[in-house]
Amino acid sequence: xxxSHDEIALEIDCRGQRCPMPVIELARRLDDVPVGGVLAVASxxxxxxxxxxxxxxMRGQEFxxxxxxxxxVPLFLVRxxx
Amino acid sequence: MTNASGGAYxxxxxxxxxxxxxxxxxxxxxxxxxxxxxxxxxxxxTARLLLDNAREATADALGVRxxxxxxxxxxxxxxHRGLLGLLTGRARTGSLLLxxxxxxxxxxxxxxxxxxxxxxAVSVPVxxxxxxxxxxxxxxxxxxxxxVAAMAVQAANHEVGTIQPVTAIASSVGEVPLFVDACASMGxxxxxxxxxxxxxxxxxWGGPAGIGVLLVRKGTRWRNPFPGDDRIDERTTGFxxxxxxxxxxxxxxxxxxxxxxxxxxQHALIDRIRTAVARDIPDVDVVGDPDxxxxxxxxxxxxxxxxxxxxxxxxxxxxxxASGSACTASTLTPSHVLAAMGALTHGxxxxxxxxxxxxxxxxxxxxALPDVxxxxxxxxxx
Numbered sequence: 001x002x003x004s005h006d007e008i009a010l011e012i013d014c015r016g017q018r019c020p021m022p023v024i025e026l027a028r029r030l031d032d033v034p035v036g037g038v039l040a041v042a043s044x045x046x047x048x049x050x051x052x053x054x055x056x057x058m059r060g061q062e063f064x065x066x067x068x069x070x071x072x073v074p075l076f077l078v079r080x081x082x
Numbered sequence: 083m084t085n086a087s088g089g090a091y092x093x094x095x096x097x098x099x100x101x102x103x104x105x106x107x108x109x110x111x112x113x114x115x116x117x118x119x120x121x122x123x124x125x126x127x128t129a130r131l132l133l134d135n136a137r138e139a140t141a142d143a144l145g146v147r148x149x150x151x152x153x154x155x156x157x158x159x160x161x162h163r164g165l166l167g168l169l170t171g172r173a174r175t176g177s178l179l180l181x182x183x184x185x186x187x188x189x190x191x192x193x194x195x196x197x198x199x200x201x202x203a204v205s206v207p208v209x210x211x212x213x214x215x216x217x218x219x220x221x222x223x224x225x226x227x228x229x230v231a232a233m234a235v236q237a238a239n240h241e242v243g244t245i246q247p248v249t250a251i252a253s254s255v256g257e258v259p260l261f262v263d264a265c266a267s268m269g270x271x272x273x274x275x276x277x278x279x280x281x282x283x284x285x286x287w288g289g290p291a292g293i294g295v296l297l298v299r300k301g302t303r304w305r306n307p308f309p310g311d312d313r314i315d316e317r318t319t320g321f322x323x324x325x326x327x328x329x330x331x332x333x334x335x336x337x338x339x340x341x342x343x344x345x346x347x348q349h350a351l352i353d354r355i356r357t358a359v360a361r362d363i364p365d366v367d368v369v370g371d372p373d374x375x376x377x378x379x380x381x382x383x384x385x386x387x388x389x390x391x392x393x394x395x396x397x398x399x400x401x402x403x404a405s406g407s408a409c410t411a412s413t414l415t416p417s418h419v420l421a422a423m424g425a426l427t428h429g430x431x432x433x434x435x436x437x438x439x440x441x442x443x444x445x446x447x448x449x450a451l452p453d454v455x456x457x458x459x460x461x462x463x464x
Contacts, residue, residue, distance in 0.1 A: 019408055020428040024386050024462050047408045050421035051428055058367060058385060
């Protein structure tokens, strides 16, 4: 997948949280990055891989792709469009 | 089916209540069909006659030949025997199984079993409606690095209702035989042409649990993947459930006879739910093909909602629904069907109407749902 650690404006730690909590946190915190900025959701929840892109589609934000945090936990990258 | 407290049973895609026609037949067949149908005495001949009747009635209802019909222990058993037997019969050609990404777990598990024994199982992506296109099916065969032994594609999806273009897929993949899991649709909609082997499940059309139907098209090379037996039908094993098979056949005949009136009624009720859910619930992902679908079921996912809480809260109000959300699944992984479609997996509800579901029950459900969703969202501040 795509995405480099350099462009991440904010990373939120959702390790250990079960669905739908990571997506709720994503929705809460996206306003903390400027429009055009990228928020990274660190989540080991099995549903996040499907639900973060689905959230972006439903809420008109951009799913940039998936990366991996230093501890191996998936990072889901979302660009704030509005 | 009305629950004691009001509400409604809205999980017919998991299991349809026993059809009244099946109940009568089951009770009388339990009296008459107890003997070993292989023996030569009179009670045995009676049991054999009942079993043959069940086979003929099932074949007639499905538009197939009686010698293409095998009764199995369940729909899952029919899937396993059917798919693995097809792969065994094709072993000289190849060992690669292609299957759509949205197959029932019975197919996926059979594919993993096959892969664990030296074969290969590869998933083919579907579109956002959950549909495998004939072009994608054909491209998967053409680009396959090794010869394709079989392709598995369901007749209709069990979670989202989307009908698969089985006949067009069969044409597009040429010589590759199709295994068609018809468990979700059998009896409800006609069996599509194009299958080499197919499977159905009686309790999903109002027959008793514990009866599956395996269909092997005449001329298809099928070989038993499991130990054989010396029963009437070489494709299955164990003592025949004669009363169950006869009751399953009676329910199937009844559903086929009723569907010209039942399907339009259910289709319209589901349209109503679809429209109301999209209109009355903010941030909802309504999933599956709106038109070319099974008549009786609808799936949708509510953003920021815990699927388990949603199922429990609806149950408290008397509404029985299924969910594909991870927290409601025994595996703690979200529905692979929803994930393959790019649909939201949390806050998921599948509504499936039984044959006696009423417009009043649908109204009651639609009246209750928005408050339930709002209440659960309120607990997490959304």
